[in-house]
Amino acid sequence: MPTGYYHFWLNLAALVATNLTGLAAVWVALGRGHWFVRAAALGAWAGMWLLVPAHEITAIIVVESLVVVPPLMLARQARTRAPGGPLVQYTIRDLLLVAVLVAVVAAAGSTAPAKTWTTLEWFLDPKIVPAWCFIVGNGAISGALVLFAAWVALGRTQPAIRLGALAAVVAILLVMLRLWLINPPPGTPVTARLIVTPDGAWLDIVPLVLGLPVLPAMTLAIVAALGRPRAGAEEGRGIGRRVWRAALAGLLVLIGVALVVPSLGLFYALMTPPAMPDEPPPPEPNGYDTLVRIGGQLANVNVPYTNDTRPLGQPFGPDAFRAFRRQYDPLLSEARAALDQPCRVRVTFDPRSLGDSPQRVRQLCRALDAAGRAAAFDGEHAAAVGYHLDTVRLGRQAGRGGILVDWLVGVAIEGVGLASLHNERASLDEPLRRDAIRRLTQLQGQRESVDTCWQRNKAWEVKTYGWQGRLFQAFEWCEGGAMFDTVQRAGNRADAKLRILLAELALAGYREMHGQWPATLDALVPEWLDAVPKDHFRDGPLVYQRTDQGYELYSVGANGRDDGRRSYLANDPEGDDVWFW
Numbered sequence: 131m132p133t134g135y136y137h138f139w140l141n142l143a144a145l146v147a148t149n150l151t152g153l154a155a156v157w158v159a160l161g162r163g164h165w166f167v168r169a170a171a172l173g174a175w176a177g178m179w180l181l182v183p184a185h186e187i188t189a190i191i192v193v194e195s196l197v198v199v200p201p202l203m204l205a206r207q208a209r210t211r212a213p214g215g216p217l218v219q220y221t222i223r224d225l226l227l228v229a230v231l232v233a234v235v236a237a238a239g240s241t242a243p244a245k246t247w248t249t250l251e252w253f254l255d256p257k258i259v260p261a262w263c264f265i266v267g268n269g270a271i272s273g274a275l276v277l278f279a280a281w282v283a284l285g286r287t288q289p290a291i292r293l294g295a296l297a298a299v300v301a302i303l304l305v306m307l308r309l310w311l312i313n314p315p316p317g318t319p320v321t322a323r324l325i326v327t328p329d330g331a332w333l334d335i336v337p338l339v340l341g342l343p344v345l346p347a348m349t350l351a352i353v354a355a356l357g358r359p360r361a362g363a364e365e366g367r368g369i370g371r372r373v374w375r376a377a378l379a380g381l382l383v384l385i386g387v388a389l390v391v392p393s394l395g396l397f398y399a400l401m402t403p404p405a406m407p408d409e410p411p412p413p414e415p416n417g418y419d420t421l422v423r424i425g426g427q428l429a430n431v432n433v434p435y436t437n438d439t440r441p442l443g444q445p446f447g448p449d450a451f452r453a454f455r456r457q458y459d460p461l462l463s464e465a466r467a468a469l470d471q472p473c474r475v476r477v478t479f480d481p482r483s484l485g486d487s488p489q490r491v492r493q494l495c496r497a498l499d500a501a502g503r504a505a506a507f508d509g510e511h512a513a514a515v516g517y518h519l520d521t522v523r524l525g526r527q528a529g530r531g532g533i534l535v536d537w538l539v540g541v542a543i544e545g546v547g548l549a550s551l552h553n554e555r556a557s558l559d560e561p562l563r564r565d566a567i568r569r570l571t572q573l574q575g576q577r578e579s580v581d582t583c584w585q586r587n588k589a590w591e592v593k594t595y596g597w598q599g600r601l602f603q604a605f606e607w608c609e610g611g612a613m614f615d616t617v618q619r620a621g622n623r624a625d626a627k628l629r630i631l632l633a634e635l636a637l638a639g640y641r642e643m644h645g646q647w648p649a650t651l652d653a654l655v656p657e658w659l660d661a662v663p664k665d666h667f668r669d670g671p672l673v674y675q676r677t678d679q680g681y682e683l684y685s686v687g688a689n690g691r692d693d694g695r696r697s698y699l700a701n702d703p704e705g706d707d708v709w710f711w
Contacts, residue, residue, distance in 0.1 A: 148194065148268075150393055151175070152276035155195045159202030160284075166227045169199075173231070177238065182400045184597040185242035186265060192235060193269025198276050275299075399604035400597050404588045409531070410474075417471030418527065424465045425490030428458070433496045434503075451504035454497075462501055462517075465494055469523045475532030477586075479594045488539040491528045495521055495543040499550055511557050515566050518554065521547030522573060522628075530578045534587040534617065537580065541624045544577075548627050552710045555631075555638055563639050567658065570632055574625075580618050619688045622666050626685040626708045629663040633672055633683055634710075647681050650674065673707075684709035 154175060158168040176191040246261060278299060282292045412418070434446035434454050475487065502517030522544050529540030551566065558566065591599030606613050633651060636658035640648050648654065651662045651674050662671045665685050673692055675682045685708040686692050693705025 148190075148272045150390065151191045151194050152198065152272065152279070155198035155273070155276060156202065156280055158195070159199045160206055160280075165203070166231075169231060173234065178397065180238060180241070182397075182597045182600075183241075184400065185246045186261070188238065189242070189246070189265045190269040190272075193266055194273040194276070197270055197273025198280075201277060202280060396601075396604060399607070400600045403592045403600050404585070404603070407582075407585050407589055409586065412474045412476055412531070413472035415471060416476070417468040417473040418475055418530075420468035420471070421465055421473070421494060421524070421527070422487045422490050424461055424468075425492070425494035427461065428493050428497050429490060431458070431493075431497070433493070434500050435496065448504075448507040451500055451507055455501045455504035458497060459501060462497060465498070465524075466516075466520045469520055469527060473527040474530055475528075475536050477531070477533060477590060479590065481594055485535060488528070488532075488536055491524065492539055492543065495524055495546055498524065499546055502550055506554060506557070511554065511559075512562055514554055515551065515558065515562060518547045518550040519566065519569050519573075521550065522570075523547075525624075526573065526576050529583065532583070532586075533590045534583060537578070537583040538617065538620060540577070541620050544624045545627065548624070548631055549710065552631055552634065555634055558635070558638070560639060560642065563635050564658075567632055567635050570628060570635075571660070574628065577621065577624075580614075580621050584614055584617070622688065623685075623708050626666040626672075626687075627710065629666065630672060630683055630685065630709065632659065633663045633674070637681065637683070647676050649676065667708075 151172075154172050158165070158172050161168050172191075172195055176188045176195070179185075179187040179191070278295075281287075282296045285292055434450040498517050498521045502514045502521070505511070505513035505517060525540045525542070525544030525547060527540070528543055529537035532540075551570075555563075588599075588603055591603060593599075595602075633654070636654040637647060639658050640654055643657075651671055655662055664670070665672050667686050667688055668690050673682070673684050673686060673695075682695055684695050687697065687706035687708050689706050693707050695707050695709060696705030697707045697709065
């Protein structure tokens with residue numbers, strides 16, 4: 131779904147579209163041949179986006195063209211007219227052709243949905259900046275910059291003055307970017323406003339997009355420098371001028387290919403949406419509905435929690451946990467019973483409600499964890515393990531049938547349950563430890579695969595956002611699947627922690643029986659485990675080593691390399707090993 135992650139590619143797409151439109155508009159105004167043929171070619175470029183349909187892109191192209199073409203045509207007429215002649219010369223045929231263009235533009239505009247002019251929900255807050263303001267403003271400012279570029283390249287003012295003005299405008303745009311970075315305007319959501327640069331800085335997308343047509347200025351400046359012969363040049367320099375013109379023609383061909391080919395590729399991506407997966411209907415009754423309802427009932431409850439990095443009692447003491455459990459245990463019992471029912475997320479296609487259900491399920495996770503901690507304070511370790519195992523089960527159910535946000539919330543909930551079980555492992559007796567190992571083993575593989583969720587999420591983006599959803603999917607492809615890899619690694623880390631917890635429980639049982647830690651994990655089979663826990667990130671077991679203080683147990687992480695139990699999640703950028711800390 132649209133996020134700030136993709137906005138580098140959004141900037142690149144805007145760069146291609148605005149500059150290609152600007153150069154085409156200059157050609158329409160100043161090129162050879164009948165003006166209507168050139169205008170029809172530009173109209174074909176704008177009209178092809180209606181096939182997507184992407185009415186916003188078409189509207190921006192039309193506005194930019196209207197800003198660029200008439201002034202340049204008038205300037206051309208002013209230069210070529212006879213002394214004392216009229217500035218504007220037209221015929222009845224020209225008026226009829228203009229009427230045809232106006233009719234076509236009006237017809238295309240009337241086919242646009244009303245929301246095209248009112249809201250871009252994924253980009254701007256419509257209460258502050260309506261969509262039509264963004265369309266008109268973007269097209270008008272882009273067109274104004276193209277006009278400036280044409281003046282730099284083709285004006286009669288001294289070249290030094292024109293090039294100095296170009297440098298000044300570029301400097302002003304850079305200052306605008308910096309000011310916008312420091313104090314972004316209200317009404318621009320973070321997901322539309324920000325991109326991440328390699329050095330970690332954040333840049334605002336709106337002024338960046340408005341500054342992109344500087345490229346036509348540079349292109350037209352090259353045209354002015356290489357392609358315009360000096361008046362009165364010596365005849366002997368004709369060969370040199372031809373060489374320069376040939377070089378200029380090659381340069382313009384390269385620029386045209388660099389702009390046209392990505393545009394056609396983007397157009398193809400928008401015209402080929404992903405196939406909608408064949409999804410089964412939610413079960414009836416649906417346990418997920420009950421979980422969401424109970425999470426909503428707990429939405430305004432101040433659920434106690436413990437910060438494990440501080441002494442016990444900060445910010446909540448044991449009594450707060452006990453009071454919470456007494457008051458809400460009947461509600462939590464209903465939620466735990468719902469986990470035994472078939473569960474499937476009810477996906478809605480309203481972006482304004484995105485995250486409502488996952489947020490309620492997260493609150494239910496906090497409540498289950500608090501009740502488990504209360505049971506542990508009272509010495510009811512069997513009850514505590516039950517709460518924490520149900521938290522892991524909640525994570526598995528929270529993403530089933532949902533989109534990416536549901537899946538990721540489910541992974542995060544699993545992590546809460548596994549961490550709490552990790553903290554409880556030393557308090558369990560042998561029967562309880564064996565039961566926890568059995569139930570955790572059964573939970574392995576029950577999470578819906580990330581591939582299934584990813585395909586469903588792509589279909590959701592298309593159905594919810596239309597062409598914008600397909601656009602962001604094209605950007606994700608340009609990133610080489612980096613977003614998918616990031617999501618997949620999150621699930622793999624959760625799976626690795628579950629296997630680590632299984633090994634830890636078995637190790638605790640082995641030490642209780644034999645009085646020492648085993649030399650290798652093989653000693654845990656078959657007394658405690660059916661097989662040696664495999665590392666999810668490599669072809670081999672988890673890393674295990676006895677130490678003077680006990681043992682070290684971890685997974686090598688996504689890089690497949692043993693970094694010596696170093697992890698960036700523990701503020702160590704030198705490694706990505708997975709373990710409980």
